[in-house]
Amino acid sequence: LTPQSFFPCPNCAETIGSDARECKYCHAQIDPAAAAAALQLQRQINEACNDASTLRNLAGFMWVTVVIQFIYATIGQVLFFGSMIAVPLIIIRWQTRYGRLVTDDVDFKAARQKRNIALALWLPTPLVLIAILVVMGRS
Numbered sequence: 653l654t655p656q657s658f659f660p661c662p663n664c665a666e667t668i669g670s671d672a673r674e675c676k677y678c679h680a681q682i683d684p685a686a687a688a689a690a691l692q693l694q695r696q697i698n699e700a701c702n703d704a705s706t707l708r709n710l711a712g713f714m715w716v717t718v719v720i721q722f723i724y725a726t727i728g729q730v731l732f733f734g735s736m737i738a739v740p741l742i743i744i745r746w747q748t749r750y751g752r753l754v755t756d757d758v759d760f761k762a763a764r765q766k767r768n769i770a771l772a773l774w775l776p777t778p779l780v781l782i783a784i785l786v787v788m789g790r791s
């Protein structure tokens with residue numbers, strides 16, 4: 653069993669293997685169809701968490717590129733523009749893929765928070781863009 657093959661028991665929420673016919677913790681019978689559905693949901697949650705971490709890291713990196721611009725102007729600008737375009741596209745993709753998932757999973761809640769942090773980091777970027785254009789116009 654890979655880590656992707658575990659899911660929470662529908663009865664007691666302990667983590668069990670997808671091939672289990674009975675929960676080893678609460679001994680509830682596991683319906684194979686329900687297990688498959690729960691496993692599918694768990695996979696989507698895992699993907700949502702990974703994608704949200706990448707998204708938040710990229711949004712953080714975007715602000716590093718603002719600092720890089722003071723040292724290496726051109727490289728910094730290219731990286732800034734690239735991440736400024738990529739962050740909202742990834743937010744939209746995340747929302748399309750995982751926005752409608754219904755779950756109490758704490759990791760998924762954390763993933764939603766990371767998406768919100770990425771959005772909050774992205775919102776002020778038009779101001780940075782204006783500042784860059786003003787500086788470019790002067791030189």
Ligand SMILES: [Zn+2]
Nearest residue numbers: 661664675678
């Ligand atoms: Zn159980």
